[in-house]
Amino acid sequence: MNYKKSRYNVTVRTEDGARLFNARTGAIVELSEMDPLFPQFEETWSRETFQLSDHEWFSALKDANFIIPEDLNEIPDYIESFNARQRSTDKMSLIVLPTEQCNFRCVYCYEKFLKPEMNEETQDALKKYITKTMERVHGFSIEWFGGEPLVGIDVMRNISVHTVAAAREHNVPFAASITTNGYLLTPEVFEEAVNEWKILRYQITIDGPRDFHNQRRLLGTGGSTYDQIIENLRYIAQSDHPELLYSIRMNVDRENLKTVPEFARIIKDVVGDDRRARFYVRPTWGESKFELLTNFEQRSLRKQIVDVCTEVGLYLYDSDLILNPRLGMCYAADPRSLVIGPDGNVYKCTSAFELPENLVGRLENDGTVKIDQEKFSLWVESSIEKYPQCRRCAVLPICNSGHCPKIQVTKPREMRTRPVCPPYKDEIKLLVGGAFQEEPVKEFV
Template sequence: MKISSYKDNMAGEKMYKESYYNYFLEIDEVPVLVNLRTGAIAEVKRENVQKIKEILKGNIVDEELFEQLKYGGYIVEEGYNEYEEIKMRNYKARFDNSKAMFTIIPTFQCNFDCIYCYETKRNKIMTIEKAEEIADYIINISKNKKTISIGWFGGEPLMNFKVIEHINMKIIGESEAELFSSMSSNGYLLNYIDVSKFDELKIKNVQITLDGIEETHNKYRPLIGGGKTFDKIIKGIEKLFENTEKTNVSIRVNVGPENYDKIEELFEYLEKFPKERMKIYFRWIFQASEKNKDFHVHVRDFRKENSFTKLSKLYEMAINRGYKVMLPILNGDMYCEFDNVYNMVIGPEGEIYPCTVAVEEGMEMGKIENGKIKLETKKHLKWHSHNGYEDKNCKECKILPLCHGGCRNAALNGNRGCPEEKRETESFIKLWYKVKKFEKKMVVR
């Protein structure tokens, strides 16, 4: 379909076509036009719907609307290759070394025995001496970089809080780059450490998992040897908010058949916390190991084909209660941070892993020793060799600008790695629109 603008004709004719990545939907009786490549979301006046459809077909019936559609990326020049644009953006992100990004595992030890845990329980714990080596390495390669990003992971990272303090404080004191730090924690040990240090340590965000109300959470996420954890976590979050000014909390809720219908009750426990410092997101419990096969089959049977629509109801529930939410697939120009060739996961002994769901023994692809890194080139190349932009199915997929080929780890294990948003793209778009509307940040008016 070709569109020519009178104004463009005056300076030499330009021909236009509709973007491949458009969706035109009716959401809550409001016509909404979305472009997945640009992220443009526009509410459309009812009287303009037919005009816009005509313009997208190639008939300019309103010059002002035509210019607005061009601005939002809903139409592009005839010779413009949108696929090549998003591929270039992805490559730039994957090979960007302007920032130093690390995920550090100070210990594989954990005080929880979650029924869906994919990690093999190991007793590795980082020493202060190894922490010093790792900090020196990070400081050294961060020269001439503006920022350093460190995410703390586990096991349970707070079981080795002294290492977190040591590395963060050394970087703050000796590096010219600004530190941004975050943490994934089960939240239980927030009650037993001095959380007032988090602001000084530049820990900007802590992700904590609450799997529904007390009953289901305690079943899914008990202490090792048995024991309830829910109340302690709630108290730990309360303590964190009371003793910090800049640390935010992301609540992750892993959803399964036993807690799905009880999620709304969870919000009652969270009402005491400052909503401006919280975000909530929901993901289905996923199987990343051979443990508890029957449990995971039960989860898959419950999810069925409309799994994202089911999750959307939980997101909408949170929005309606005034909570900010996070949509994980909206992660910039990469599927996740571990697509970047310079990002790495550092284990307790300085060993290097490709991502946080690939930390089992045998998956190491290098090590930091004496302040230097030694990479196993073959493993490193294999991890980064997957490229969704070379896959025929991915090339034709309209959600490619958001998923960029999907999960690298899944692909390398013989699976497609597609996010569940692909199966129900319209449900995802409807949720995205509602989130944007809630945030009052409509991209195109």
């Protein structure tokens, strides 16, 4: 049989050989030019078609989808598997807001802090929904979000204890994650969260070195927050939970931009050689008293951060996210993902609670979720078959034309004439060539 290279391969020449990445499987292979087989590989790899017997490495490369049968048309094959996945109901991911309240008042925050902690009636309804869902799925996850979720710690405890027990009873793999400002994540809370609530992933935002962070992320009462968060982070970095992953996110504006390399070194000093730690940056968005980055600065920052992480020896969270097929797609585009507000309202997107199209359903007291199918389909309808660019795209298995459905949803239908491409589309080679963990992070469920 004749074979050819997958259209989803990315090949990067490195200092001492080459690195291959396949966007469909997420496989990464490091090839050393010191290997005596390397010159023959380079020669054979440049051909259009070949036999598996042409090179000793080809069987292994075939197993990881770098090499496929010549007569396989990968595009319809991929689209069919994607559609089957979108239709399946074998897993469920919830993003739960125990409260919209927050102990911080960050200078750029878009939240309105309108809704109080989830009441007991809604907590009971959510527990019923979780129990029913566990009866039919093979994987379940919760991401805790807010406000600051730890301000609603009693709600988290109540729902988590119930969910862990239900998962155990139904033998369903379950793990949780949290987006937190880190201030209330003291050693005691962290240990309870890992051991009792199965929160194994943490995203903590720190906006640069002490003075820069403290100008941006203040307590509601006005005090500074940096030292407490760093103290909590130090404990996490020294904790003994091998299955844990935590990422430090820095929101960057024109003023703290210059501190990115210095801050990366501070974080490296805190986490040491902990392989569970990740670092990443995002441009500050919306309104802020600090000037926002221009598009050009945002692009430069994305390139800079790969170099900074490689130099400092920090793993870049973007590599986990983007070099891991399917994680590059927003959860809002996934039919098996729902956002549960503290009042039982059901949404798709966590950054547009005021958008009428985002209110897609309601959690009823009997534990059912009533969905407005018309609104729901706005978020999850696949654009892959609609846009020829997506069908031909080399990063389709990562993006799935689902980078940010909100951008399409907020446009009138007649204006949705082009796909919304993620910034990483043209920078995938940069990430493949940069710092990454040898074992890419797997999805929870």
